[in-house]
Amino acid sequence: xxxxxxxxxxxxxxxxxxAMAPIVAAAQPPASSRGSRALHEGMRKLWSDHVVWTRQYIxxxxxxxxxxxxxxxxxxxxxEDIGNAIVPYYGNAAGSKLTDLLKQHILIAVDLVAxxxxxxxxxxxxxxxxxxxxxxxxxxxxxxxxxNWPRQTLLxxxxxxxxxxxxxxxxxxxxxxxDDIAAFDKxxxxxxxxxxxxxxxIAKQFPxxxxxx
Numbered sequence: 001x002x003x004x005x006x007x008x009x010x011x012x013x014x015x016x017x018x019a020m021a022p023i024v025a026a027a028q029p030p031a032s033s034r035g036s037r038a039l040h041e042g043m044r045k046l047w048s049d050h051v052v053w054t055r056q057y058i059x060x061x062x063x064x065x066x067x068x069x070x071x072x073x074x075x076x077x078x079x080e081d082i083g084n085a086i087v088p089y090y091g092n093a094a095g096s097k098l099t100d101l102l103k104q105h106i107l108i109a110v111d112l113v114a115x116x117x118x119x120x121x122x123x124x125x126x127x128x129x130x131x132x133x134x135x136x137x138x139x140x141x142x143x144x145x146x147x148n149w150p151r152q153t154l155l156x157x158x159x160x161x162x163x164x165x166x167x168x169x170x171x172x173x174x175x176x177x178x179d180d181i182a183a184f185d186k187x188x189x190x191x192x193x194x195x196x197x198x199x200x201x202i203a204k205q206f207p208x209x210x211x212x213x
Contacts (some may be wrong), residue, residue, distance in 0.1 A: 034210040038118065040199040043076045046085055047195040049078045051187050062172045072110060079103045089206050090145055099139050108134060113169055131162055148201035157194050164190060195200065 053075040060068035082101030108131045115123035135158040143151035168183035203210045 017103070036203050038197075039203060039210055040196060042085065043195040044192055045201040046078065046082045047191040048070060048188070050075075050082070051184075051191045052088060054106070055184055055187075056115060058165075058169050058172050061110070062117060062169070072106070075106055076103055077101055086145075086202075089202055094145060097141060099137075100140060101134065104134050105131070105138070109165065113173075116169060116173055124134075128166075132159065135159055135162060137167065142198075146201045147207050148204045149198070153197075157197065159192075160190055161187070161194065 014018050053071065057068060057075055059065075059072045079102035080099050082102055083095040083097075085095075087095035093171060108127055112124065112127035112131060115121075115127050136155060138158055139155035140150050144147050144153055164183060164187045168180060168187060169181035171177075171183055
């Protein structure tokens with residue numbers, strides 16, 4: 001048989017749980033917030049991989065390491081991952097197009113590092129021009145897919161990415177280790193800004209898809 005004291009304690013417990021209910025509910029983000037957060041986290045992971053594996057390739061190539069080929073293959077796979085990430089929103093053709101443009105971006109970077117390491121200024125200038133032309137193509141493609149991605153804004157971000165990567169590769173080749181590390185810190189932060197900008201654009205263009213994913 002339940003005593004008066006036991007009934008009192010039970011009542012206090014029930015009232016306590018009822019009082020906590022709004023706090024627990026508030027701690028759970030709404031579905032829209034969770035979907036957007038997942039999109040942003042996924043995009044950040046992809047672009048984190050992009051700059052991390054690019055750095056690893058620069059380190060391998062600059063040092064003449066046998067792992068450079070395997071690293072380049074892993075880096076190219078990251079471009080496929082980024083392309084696949086937009087398929088749910090823009091379709092297979094768009095995903096394939098983005099993958100192709102990003103792979104060009106990486107393959108040109110490989111040429112650029114090789115030319116810089118070999119001191120071939122003619123090949124270096126050619127690779128740099130192709131690199132910036134590719135950035136222009138990427139900006140045009142992405143801005144045509146989403147009105148929340150203004151072409152000039154994208155091009156500025158991509159050109160900053162190229163400039164920082166060039167600084168990183170140059171510092172590594174010249175064995176300026178502190179500058180090399182500082183350049184990568186800047187690259188990583190800038191890549192996260194790009195990832196957020198891309199995720200923001202998708203969330204604004206496809207709120208219902210983002211919220212149900």
